[in-house]
Amino acid sequence: MQNQSDQIEWRDGDVPVSTQFDDPFFSLDDGVAETEHVFLAGNDLPARFVDGFHIAELGFGTGLNLLVAWDAWEKAGCSGTLFFTSFEAFPLSKADMERAHAAFPDFGGKRDILKDAWEPYGGVLNLPGVQVDVVLGDARETVSQWEGRADAWFLDGFSPAKNPELWGEGLMCDVAKHTQPYGTAATYTAAGFVRRNLATAGFAVERTEGYGRKRHMTRAKLPS
Template identity: 65%
Template sequence: MQDQRAELEWREGRVPVSVRFDDPYFSLEDGLAETRHVFLAGNDLPARFVDGFHIAELGFGTGLNFLTAWAAWRDAGVPGRFRFTSFEAFPMDVSEMEKALAAFPEVADLAEQLIAAGGGSAEFDEAALTVIEGDARETLAAWDGKADAWFLDGFSPAKNPELWGADLMAEVARHSAPGGTVATYTAAGFVRRGLEEAGFAVTRVPGFGRKRHMTRGVLG
């Protein structure tokens, strides 16, 4: 339905901002560097990559996190393929996705493949991407997969608390492999408590740019 698509406005002509949540899709400073710091380093990647490694994500957005993980996999020279499953309630139109990703020439070749595939679920030489549309509070519970690493990248907990509740964090834990990890840019207390209650050993570490802290966790 049309009202379930992402509604955007653009800052500086290149940074998409969600009208619904009044929050940018990526850092105004450097979205690619933020993804590497928060989601890759926060999950000890690419060091943990092995054939079949499974990343799951709350909030697909522009697809930048997927592309960053793909670039890291390629650059690490890991044999085989990885899986990436993302849960997205408000998918972005592929033309807007293409405009947003144009800001990141480092992953331009991979972005071109993603756009050519329609900006959603697709099979690539090194990656299998699945984008599950709908409210993650429903779709994650119904999912039968388990992830080795989670990218928790919903809009700000202050503006989109539904994607950070304790019940959803419990589902993240239930759909994590033994020793699975989570990383997120936020250090909000209720998010950390929800992850701890779900069974993650949670630590607060330096955030990216002007964000003092972020959160990472390991399933006990």
Template identity: 60%
Template sequence: MNDQTSTLDWNEDGVPISQRFDDPYYSLQDGLAETRHVFLGGNDLPARFVDGFHVSELGFGTGLNLLATWHAWRDSNVDGTLYFTSFEAFPLDIAEMRQALEAFPELAVLAGELLDALTPEGAQVKDLNFTLITGDARETLPAWREKADAWFLDGFSPAKNPELWEASLLSEVGAHTNPNGTFATYTAAGFVRRALSDAGFAVERITGFGRKRHMSVGSKPA
């Protein structure tokens, strides 16, 4: 979608691997099941959905998290609009996204709707208002004027992509979260949990997905 695209490898199962971070874009076991366990379940979705509910994420990647959330929104028959904002430094091009998402036929109809409407700034499709903010989130998130009801913290692993897990950035996540808002992330790294606690969240370590024993979730008191 712009000239700062990520360079990919594809493993034998068709999972995209970032050459820049040497990390897969989603679980090698089942990316959709991982998203549903970590990000939807971790934020108590779809139970919290209401008109105007706003999800934000660090790391748009292939768009899988957005599609899984939108799919849950549609299944919930919520009357209104889902707002979704992603912060992404290295956006994939549409052809790469389309190839990656072919692994999830359950999402094929929504993937087609999204990718056909996608621009470098996002997409407006029926009940979805999607904004894509490109660039370094350490610069773009502080300038963001909105707040989220739920955060998906989905950067590449803290060991390989430490920039998206810096305490100063996670503090901005807390500052850009509505009262009673939540976060979820696949990582249970102690320094990440401490930074999110310092950012104002009540943080818990719970059972992770697949081979990952633990993950982290939290809520921001009203």
């Protein structure tokens, strides 16, 4: 695994950029708004939230998607537990996580709760209202070994042009196998090969309006 101190360079102040993939960890326009548009609205959330709803994610990154989903869960007044499983090959150090979080809202204190609980070793984090499981390793191996099934997927790897391994047909098929009937997936990319791989995996795929500088994004749903 790459040394954590070498994984990030900081541009324009506190914008974290992966040195391996030369790609920022979140939108340079507004990372929170992008997550709300792509991953929440793209999966018809929070309208679908129920006790035990399970989100799975390719790429934990800074934890922004978790914070936005967790905040939406709480604001929706949901009772019970939201489950959130994230597959991450290169976890951020605690110091880098804290620095990245400085760009985010407080989310009613959730940002600091996550920061204090975070350690880059994977495993389960029991946070108020949400159980988070960070699965370390190559998603091409770990997703297939996972015993769970998600109601919604946040497909949030680095750019397909720079990290094509996280968008391959085999992994998209594994995603489909670990999705509940009528489950959904969403991603910021509308790359043709990503949409084709999702379709091959069994998803009904549509290209919709993207966020910010991205003209289009992708939504997908299992027919059964």
